[in-house]
Amino acid sequence: MTELLEHPTREETERKTIEKVSIVISKGSLEGIYPGLIMANGARMEGIEADLFFTFFGLDAIRRDRQAKIKVATVGNPGMHLPTLVGALPGFSALATRMMQRQMEKLDIPPIPEFVELVADSGAGLYACRASVDMFDLSLEDFVPQVRDILSVGEFYELAAGGEIIFT
Amino acid sequence: MTTALYADTPVEVDAEGFLTDPEQWDEQIAERIAEENGIPELSDRHWLVVRFMRDRYLTTGNAPSIRALGKESGVPVKELYALFPKGPAKLAAKIGGIPKPRGCI
Numbered sequence: 543m544t545e546l547l548e549h550p551t552r553e554e555t556e557r558k559t560i561e562k563v564s565i566v567i568s569k570g571s572l573e574g575i576y577p578g579l580i581m582a583n584g585a586r587m588e589g590i591e592a593d594l595f596f597t598f599f600g601l602d603a604i605r606r607d608r609q610a611k612i613k614v615a616t617v618g619n620p621g622m623h624l625p626t627l628v629g630a631l632p633g634f635s636a637l638a639t640r641m642m643q644r645q646m647e648k649l650d651i652p653p654i655p656e657f658v659e660l661v662a663d664s665g666a667g668l669y670a671c672r673a674s675v676d677m678f679d680l681s682l683e684d685f686v687p688q689v690r691d692i693l694s695v696g697e698f699y700e701l702a703a704g705g706e707i708i709f710t
Numbered sequence: 711m712t713t714a715l716y717a718d719t720p721v722e723v724d725a726e727g728f729l730t731d732p733e734q735w736d737e738q739i740a741e742r743i744a745e746e747n748g749i750p751e752l753s754d755r756h757w758l759v760v761r762f763m764r765d766r767y768l769t770t771g772n773a774p775s776i777r778a779l780g781k782e783s784g785v786p787v788k789e790l791y792a793l794f795p796k797g798p799a800k801l802a803a804k805i806g807g808i809p810k811p812r813g814c815i
Contacts (some may be wrong), residue, residue: 589796663787
């Protein structure tokens with residue numbers, strides 16, 4: 543005999559508010575980094591607790607030597623609607639980046655270094671991923687001062703407990 | 711739209727409690743809204759932020775972004791969040807009697 547599992551009512555499944563988010567930034571391109579920063583800033587603006595965890599090339603967003611040099615990916619990015627060979631022309635990525643930055647400035651979206659500072663000042667925690675840091679042979683000194691610590695995945699999950707995890 | 715009573719004054723508010731007509735606002739109303747939202751007393755620094763938000767909205771038709779608020783109000787971002795832990799732009803707009811800021815930044 544089959545037994546019907548009781549379906550939770552809408553009221554039971556519906557949560558009214560999000561209290562906390564932990565956002566993972568794993569990509570090092572301009573379009574890979576901004577969404578996570580915008581979501582973290584937006585969370586803080588709503589009074590939601592937010593932490594950011596930078597992993598793999600996402601670490602570029604918090605590296606002193608690379609933070610200001612983040613570029614749009616013009617190759618391997620179908621969203622550009624350009625032939626791959628055009629995207630690969632020397633200087634093309636820099637040009638696309640400049641155009642996008644100009645557009646964002648108009649919308650009052652800060653450049654990445656300023657945005658990272660803004661998000662940290664708003665109370666979000668910034669953390670680097672242990673495995674990636676070891677792989678790229680980096681240490682805490684390689685990161686901007688807003689980075690609080692280098693965490694293992696386990697420590698990240700501990701930190702994220704009780705909230706939502708968003709992977710970008 | 712509903713009517714709320716602040717400091718014995720009836721005002722029109724939206725579903726989230728933001729005044730729909732900035733003209734109905736006054737300082738007593740601001741103090742009551744602040745109290746209701748976890749700020750028992752508005753300091754000079756709170757007022758600086760609230761007035762900046764309100765003036766900017768009334769002159770430009772838009773509430774400033776958190777970036778502009780931190781750069782131009784005279785109150786840095788860290789302090790903004792200390793003053794309004796539940797979201798400076800949103801809360802200052804509510805207390806200042808202007809609509810909820812719609813921007814993402």
